[in-house]
Amino acid sequence: MLTGKQKRYLRSKAHHLQPIFQVGKGGVNENMSKQISDALEARELLKVSILQNCDEDKKDVAQALTSSTGAELVQIIGHTIVLYKESNENKEIVLP
Template sequence: MLTGKQKRFLRAKAHHLNPIFQVGKGGVNENMVKQIGEALEARELIKVSILQNCEDDRDEVAREISSRSGAELVQIIGNIIVIYRESSENKQIELP
């Protein structure tokens, strides 16, 4: 579980990132969760964009992605989700 200070630090780090995944009409599927897990292992901090044609609620999508990929939800702002998971082999971000 991330503290408020850690979330603030991660939000600042994520500010300049571009979303690398998009959740569309199909919602969250197993293949997407697998790819998000691989991206988190490589980058630790990623943004996911929720498209307008997504039928699910953005909070529900954020919870589903974070729980199924074993990541921490850092922020939901507009239709962008920021998630973090510490990498086991490629640790780049040192949390305060």
């Protein structure tokens, strides 16, 4: 579980990032979860964009992604979700 100070630090790191995944009409599926999990291992911090044609609520999408990938939810802002998961091999981000 992330503390408030750690979330604030991660939000500042994620500010300049562009979303690399999009959740659309199909919602969150197993293949997408696998790809996001692999990307989290490589990057540790990433953004996921929720398209307007997505039928699910953004909080439900965030919950599905965090439970399926084992990541921590840093922030939901607008239609963008910021996820963090500590990498086992490519650790770059040092939390305060």
